[in-house]
Amino acid sequence: MSHMDLLIWARGTGLQLALGVFVAGMVLRFFEIYSLGRKPDLSTPRPGKAWAGWKTIVSRSFPHPSMAKRTYPTVVLGYIFHIGFFVALLFFAPHIRLFRETAGFGWPALPTPLVDAMALAAIIGLLMTLGYRLYHPVKRFLSNFDDYLAWTLTLLPLLTGYMAFHHLLLPYTLMLAVHILSVELLLVFLPFTKLVHVGTIFVSRWYNGDMLGHKGARL
Amino acid sequence: MHDEPTLAAHLRRQGISRRSFLKFCAATASLMGMSPSMAAEMAEKLGKVTRPSVIWLSFQECTGCTESLTRSHSPSLESLLFDFISLDYHHTLQAASGEAAEHAREAAMKANFGNYLVLVDGSIPLGEGGAYSTIAGRTNLDLLQETAKGAAAIISIGTCAAYGGIPYADPNPTGAVPVSAIIKDKPIINVPGCPPIPLAITGVVAHYLMFGGLPELDGLGRPKSIYGETIHDRCYRRPFYDQGKFAKTFDDEGARAGWCLFELGCKGPTTYNACATTKWNGGTSFPIESGHGCLGCSEPNFWDAGSFYKALSAPISPLGKAAAAAAAAGAAAGVAITFHNRSAKAKAKAAHQTVTVKDLEK
Numbered sequence: 254m255s256h257m258d259l260l261i262w263a264r265g266t267g268l269q270l271a272l273g274v275f276v277a278g279m280v281l282r283f284f285e286i287y288s289l290g291r292k293p294d295l296s297t298p299r300p301g302k303a304w305a306g307w308k309t310i311v312s313r314s315f316p317h318p319s320m321a322k323r324t325y326p327t328v329v330l331g332y333i334f335h336i337g338f339f340v341a342l343l344f345f346a347p348h349i350r351l352f353r354e355t356a357g358f359g360w361p362a363l364p365t366p367l368v369d370a371m372a373l374a375a376i377i378g379l380l381m382t383l384g385y386r387l388y389h390p391v392k393r394f395l396s397n398f399d400d401y402l403a404w405t406l407t408l409l410p411l412l413t414g415y416m417a418f419h420h421l422l423l424p425y426t427l428m429l430a431v432h433i434l435s436v437e438l439l440l441v442f443l444p445f446t447k448l449v450h451v452g453t454i455f456v457s458r459w460y461n462g463d464m465l466g467h468k469g470a471r472l
Numbered sequence: 473m474h475d476e477p478t479l480a481a482h483l484r485r486q487g488i489s490r491r492s493f494l495k496f497c498a499a500t501a502s503l504m505g506m507s508p509s510m511a512a513e514m515a516e517k518l519g520k521v522t523r524p525s526v527i528w529l530s531f532q533e534c535t536g537c538t539e540s541l542t543r544s545h546s547p548s549l550e551s552l553l554f555d556f557i558s559l560d561y562h563h564t565l566q567a568a569s570g571e572a573a574e575h576a577r578e579a580a581m582k583a584n585f586g587n588y589l590v591l592v593d594g595s596i597p598l599g600e601g602g603a604y605s606t607i608a609g610r611t612n613l614d615l616l617q618e619t620a621k622g623a624a625a626i627i628s629i630g631t632c633a634a635y636g637g638i639p640y641a642d643p644n645p646t647g648a649v650p651v652s653a654i655i656k657d658k659p660i661i662n663v664p665g666c667p668p669i670p671l672a673i674t675g676v677v678a679h680y681l682m683f684g685g686l687p688e689l690d691g692l693g694r695p696k697s698i699y700g701e702t703i704h705d706r707c708y709r710r711p712f713y714d715q716g717k718f719a720k721t722f723d724d725e726g727a728r729a730g731w732c733l734f735e736l737g738c739k740g741p742t743t744y745n746a747c748a749t750t751k752w753n754g755g756t757s758f759p760i761e762s763g764h765g766c767l768g769c770s771e772p773n774f775w776d777a778g779s780f781y782k783a784l785s786a787p788i789s790p791l792g793k794a795a796a797a798a799a800a801a802g803a804a805a806g807v808a809i810t811f812h813n814r815s816a817k818a819k820a821k822a823a824h825q826t827v828t829v830k831d832l833e834k
Contacts, residue, residue, distance in 0.1 A: 255635075255692060255772045260742065264778060265788035273794050277802030284806020288813060346716050347785035350735050354786035365716045425702055426742040426771075429784070 260430040263437065271437035278444025279452055286453070298467045305466020306459035312472060313458050330382045337375025341411065344368055372415050379408050403446050409435035480519035483555055490515075496674075503675045503750060504687060505697030517682045518556065524681065525580045525588040527619055528562040531612040532605050532639045532648055533594025537630040538564050540667035541674070556674075556681060557589070563607075574608045577619070585622035589680065592616065592651050595632040595639045599647030616654060625659040625680065626651060629673055631769060634662035634693070641775035652693065659686050662693040666769035669750050672698045692772065694744070703740035703758075703766045706748035709733065727763060737781040738765030745770045 316328050342348060346362035353359035362368075383404055386392045413432035416422050423431065443449060465472060483493060497518065498511040506514070530538070542565070559565065560580035561573065568576055580588060594612075597604035602611030620626060628651045631637035639648035652660050661680075663672050676695055679687045687695040704710060712718070712732040719726035719733055732738070740748075743766050747758040759766055765781075768774040778788035 257742065257768075257771045257773055257777065261773060261777050261788060264784075264786075268787045269789060269791060269794040272791055273798035273801075276795050276798035277805065280799050280802030281806045281809065284803065285809050285813070288806070288810035290814075346718060347734065347783060350783040351785045351787070354782065355791055362716050365714050420705070424744075425704075426744075429742065 256424060256426040256430060260426055260433070263430045263433040267434060267437050271440040275440040275443060278441075279449070282444050282449055283452070294467060296467070299469030302466030302469065302472075305472055306461075306463030308472055309462025309465070310455050310458045312462075326385050327382075330378050330385065334375050334378035334382060337371040337373075337378060338407075338411065340371035341368055341375060341414065345372075369415075369418065372411060372418075376408070376411050376415060379404065379411065399446055402442070403448050406435075406439045406442050406446070406448065410439055478519065479521050479523055479556055482523065483519075486555060488555065493519075497678075499671060500675045500678045503671050503698060503746065504679050504695070505700075514678070514682055518678060521556070521681050523556060523558045524624075525560050525584040526557040526591060526677075527560055527577055527580055527588055527623075528565075528591040528593070529612075529616060529619060530563045531592065531594030531596050531616070531633070532646065533630065533632050535564055535593075537593040537665075537667040537673075538562070540665075541670045556677065560588075571608075581619065581622050587624050588622060589677070590619055590623040590626045591629055591677075592626060592633040593629040595636050595648035595650060596654060597639065597646035597648050599645070604646040613654065616651065620655045620658055623658055625661065625686065626655060627673075627676055627680075628652070628660060628662045628664075628693075630668055631664040631666045631772075631774065634664040635772035637666065638775050641773070660693060661686055661689065661695065664692075664694060664699075664770040664772075665745060666767075666774075668770070669698070669746055669752065671750055672746065690744075694770075698746045699744040699770065701744065701746075703743045703745055703748050703760070704738075706746075707740055707760055708748070709760060722763065733760060733763075733765040735783050736765050737779060737783055739768030739771075739774070739777065739780075739784060740766040741784060743768040743771055743774075 316324050321328075340363065343360075344363040345368045346365065349359045349362050386396055386400070386404075410432065413428060413435050417425060417428040417432045420428075422428065439448070443451060462472060494511065494515050497515040498508070501508065501511040501514050528538075558580075561577040563573075566573055566576065594605075596602075596612045596616055598613060602613045605612045607615055628634040632639060632648075633651050636644075636648050636650045636653075639646055640650070652662070661676055663676055665672065672695075675698065676687065679695075687697060690696050690699060692699075704713070707713075709730060709732050712730070713734055717726060717729075717731040718735040719731045720735060721727065722736065727733075727736075734741075738760065740760065747766070748760070751758045751761075767780050768777060771777070778786070782788070
């Protein structure tokens with residue numbers, strides 16, 4: 254199989270399969286979560302907390318003041334990684350082309366050198382989160398295979414994309430194929446690991462906030 | 473055609489000046505990745521060689537490769553190739569036909585057994601016992617196997633001979649295969665392209681004549697000196713790619729300003745060839761310079777690599793149906809899981825035993 258054959262497979266059959274698993278997996282997970290059901294809460298909602306769910310969606314994006322000092326490496330590295338990842342994913346011209354081709358709409362790209370720098374920041378951020386996870390005794394103790402798998406699956410597309418763009422290590426055709434395959438691997442695993450938070454994070458924040466608001470908790 | 477002892481003597485007789493010969497050698501040396509000082513040495517060495525016999529086999533092809541070579545530039549330096557070699561068999565160019573033509577091939581094979589070069593353009597059909605393409609009543613497979621036996625080396629000219637090319641494209645109705653799928657015991661040099669750059673063809677032949685061996689080849693059997701870099705890396709529009717300036721249609725402001733054609737489907741990033749540097753039509757331009765993206769014609773399976781007008785980052789096959797089917801499958805599995813979870817919950821509830829104070833006091 255030549256490099257080109259691999260690329261053709263990755264852009265064709267591979268993508269169809271990966272997207273199929275991803276879509277089926279996400280739909281399955283949503284059914285699973287929503288069908289768990291909740292006991293009806295018969296208590297009277299506390300007054301003035303109608304917006305608690307929406308407020309929590311925003312407020313949980315910032316560390317609680319009492320926790321800020323202890324968690325700031327996690328927060329800072331988390332922000333660096335997430336912003337870098339989103340810029341690389343959503344503002345790199347070839348990626349926007351992919352969205353335009355599949356979804357029928359797109360948006361303007363950012364200059365390539367800026368996207369490049371953000372991708373590098375995301376990679377460094379991810380490497381540092383691993384370092385911090387291994388360094389911090391509590392984090393290390395709490396980490397399991399799922400955490401390291403999720404970290405690897407997230408790093409691979411960033412790293413291979415960066416190396417493809419800069420023509421590092423492998424011939425471009427092969428590296429591009431590996432990059433697309435790494436994204437497909439991420440798509441396949443995403444619904445079944447903690448990476449499913451891509452689709453659930455704001456829903457669960459709203460739910461938590463609304464539930465706490467109902468009970469009258471200070472948010 | 474074997475009356476001239478050396479190439480130099482032959483060129484003199486043809487009235488080709490030493491100057492144009494040196495120019496050819498300089499261009500070839502540069503394309504083959506040799507140092508400039510090698511040009512003079514090449515001229516001297518090539519001048520001394522005895523013209524080798526070359527048998528050119530044309531199978532499932534369009535004659536574009538021969539056209540590329542013979543019509544490249546007039547009067548072309550590349551056409552000097554025909555002065556370097558004794559072209560003993562070539563359908564399009566030979567005067568003889570019918571039995572006389574086949575006789576020329578057989579005579580050349582007999583006289584130069586073990587030493588002649590075989591140039592092949594076109595793929596070899598294996599379907600229906602090879603009946604899709606026959607020459608003098610014989611299949612291409614038969615002819616290739618017979619001719620290859622006494623060959624010193626085989627040069628696969630064009631993407632069809634090198635990788636199967638267009639006949640090999642899905643669904644490959646003729647069962648076409650490249651030369652390398654059949655001949656395993658001879659050195660094979662691939663010179664892909666649809667067609668290849670004329671100087672790439674002559675460069676490989678000149679290299680063979682000069683050094684008596686193969687140039688350094690990459691994993692796909694191509695000379696590294698010609699196919700070592702991508703079109704994209706050598707493209708004069710590359711700065712626009714880096715700046716994120718892309719033409720969106722073939723007639724917008726970006727296209728007129730000469731911006732990058734990536735979004736219009738240019739395959740330059742994955743195509744290894746020398747078009748961007750050697751150029752075509754006597755160094756006039758190359759496809760991207762004419763405003764059209766690279767098709768990737770020198771890569772294996774370029775015909776199956778999606779639309780020529782779809783960006784490299786876009787999927788090759790439509791995703792809508794796959795996604796819809798997957799969503800339906802996911803929903804069905806979700807409903808099944810819902811029922812399973814509900815029944816597990818109900819069972820747990822039913823099996824729940826209440827504990828009273830009395831039980832605890834026991």
